[in-house]
């Protein structure tokens with residue numbers, strides 16, 4: 001009588017985030033989304049007020065305020081959203097790379113936070129510096145027409161991400177075998 005040695009694959013349970021920790025993380029995720037959108041609205045008010053203002057004092061005030069609110073608070077909100085979103089996805093049935101809606105949100109989040117640092121930051125710093133020079137009696141500030149795009153592009157893409165989160169369209173990246 002021979003005994004066959006059977007090697008059975010060990011059933012592994014994927015790590016799941018459940019109950020109160022999951023809810024707390026979702027609250028943090030939503031709070032970061034809310035603050036990110038709020039900063040976008042503030043940025044839009046400051047940029048469009050500056051662009052439409054005839055008074056040089058109003059323009060310089062707007063760009064100096066923009067320097068304070070736009071770059072670091074937005075980066076922190078974007079990174080908080082990214083980190084909480086990645087943990088929520090990894091710790092749930094959705095996974096990080098299983099569903100289109102999660103992958104697209106990941107790409108949007110990475111794109112937007114990168115753009116804040118490489119595209120928005122230099123433009124905002126430059127305008128704030130020009131504002132300080134103008135206030136000190138130097139030449140008038142140059143028009144800031146490039147800064148029109150961030151307050152349009154950023155909230156639009158964030159709203160796309162919100163819609164994706166709620167409707168969860170397009171299903172899985174790969175079909176189950």
Ligand code: HEM
Nearest residue numbers: 033082085086088089094105106108109158161162165166
């Ligand atoms: C681009 C910025 C993002 C926005 C505006 C956003 C927005 C949202 C919103 C509004 C919800 C709540 C949906 C609901 O409860 O019905 C949510 C949940 C969630 N988000 Fe995000 N998110 C973003 C980034 C990310 C990223 C980068 C990931 C992961 C890669 C992610 C993964 C998730 C997951 C897994 C949930 C939980 C869905 C559920 O349990 O129903 N999010 N997000």
